[in-house]
Amino acid sequence: MTSNSIKQGSNKEVLGTENWQYVKKRISGIMLTLCSILGGLTIWQLASTQVSPLFLPSPMTTFHGFYELYEDGTLVTSVIASSLRIFTGWLAGVTIGIPLGMGMGYFPLIRRLLDPYIEFFRFVPPIAFVTLAVIWLGPGEASKVALIFYTTVFIVTLNTLAGTLAVPDLRIKASQSLGANPLQALLTVIVPSTVPYMVTGARIAMGNSFLTIVSAEIVAAQEGLGALIWNARNFGRTEWVFAGILTLGLLGFLFDRVLQFVVRRVLKKYNISM
């Protein structure tokens, strides 16, 4: 009894030290990130004093531009407009892409039929379709959402397909020996085995959606971050361009973090490293 409690006590101590080590590591990590950001800002500031603000606005001017855009509501409207387009198009792409990739992986017939199109269109960037999208779907929301969908669906389909093909044969054999019929093996083995690939596809597609949205909004949009950046040019306000770019970066980072958080929570058991 005594020896047991001593053991427990020492265990706790060890755990305490480990926790402290972790906290220290965490703090030093945050400090490094802060240093890196501050360093970047300093270089930016120094560089901006050497040239005209039209060429490179200083961090302070950019911040002021931010404030202006926020004050008149442009920033918020743009962020909401772009986010909605990205989210809708991305969600539609993921929703269609996953079953499509599964179908292609599972049924060789479907794969054969769709392969030529996938192989062709994956080399055609969405930007090439901007004009067509406007002609076909009009200058409204539909054309932008369609372009994001186009970007997403290929990446998600190809990743899911790769995942389906990579399911270890042994795992399927094991399920068959344990009594699974083809449908059960699909639902209880192949689909869950493919989940990490689906997530990777969805995550890469999210990044690409940000690339696409700017080009789509530059060509035809009243609002959105792409439109904001493009319109700033007409007023000669380089700091607004900078504000738009910074917002895009931060928004992308935020989207990725939210996705990471949701995946870690909901798909914890699939042990996905992100």
Added chain:
Amino acid sequence: MGIRADFNLWAIITSDICVTIIDLYHERSCDLNENLLFFKPPFADAEGFEKAARPSSALTRVFRQVAATLRAAVPAKSKQQGNEGIAMQSGIAVTLNNVSIQIGDFEIASNINLSIEPGEFLCLLGPSGCGKSTLLNAIAGFASVAGDVLVGRTSVTRPGTDRGVVFQSSEALFPWLTVRENVEYGARIRGIDKAKRSEIADEYIKMVGLSHAADKYPGELSGGMRQRTQIARVLANEPSVILMDEPFGALDAQTREVLQGELAKISRKTGATIVFVTHDISEAIILADKIVTMTAGPSAKIKTVMEVDLPTPRDLDHPRAVELMRVLRNDIAVEVNRTLIAQGLISEGQAV
């Protein structure tokens, strides 16, 4: 009666039409499929199985399902006609009758005849590449064969719950399920309710000594614990034969020894029929009631069948164990030399 007979005839004809369509379709589509051969279809005859072992596709799968459903509707007598003679031999757990296995143009094993009695622990021993794993796959229903493979009285045509398989690689576990969920898998597939299957799982998890880790995921376990999970998962399904393909081959020596001891205990306790593939002679002596050695491939055959008549738990220092070890080592060395000479790697004089 008349209607019933008509239905049977109708079912057989329709299923044959389906098979024909599959064949026609296959002639054109065989080359389309690479690695997507997931499923052996549910045919009841060896001929159908051979066809089915070819790559499958969407359309053929639909036809196969139809054909299988129709076959299932035909009474057992017409289904089992070809096997009536062999079915007379009761009291045999596994029978291999003139089994030959061919993959492409390459004959892996030829004319294998073997019978395994219920409750027997049989080790298939042989040099690497002699086809012992392929033979195990044939019993499991993963490989197509010429000849008859029977488990009890039923002809093996596809994987089934009467044959549980423990694989060498722990990739066979489902990494998104905990140990308990992995062990429950078979019961879940059969639609057994949660309370009952959790009770079954707990029993077998306890048997393999994993109760403390029942809620962990395979990724959190050591290699030995993962193999214990695989064994529990198979035991929980209560198969009539357990097939083990070098299950301890990837483990370190100490873990392997511990697990060998536990497997010997489990096999005595459950009275399970076990076919165990290994290239490790001492492992075979520790575990087996009967050791079957095979000649080196291609066209591997059964070389010797030896009863192991040693007291349990087995002691490798027992004089008869030492003698058995010597004999088996010789047998296998002869085969290894033959392969090396055939491959031109050594000359006759250099044989070890």
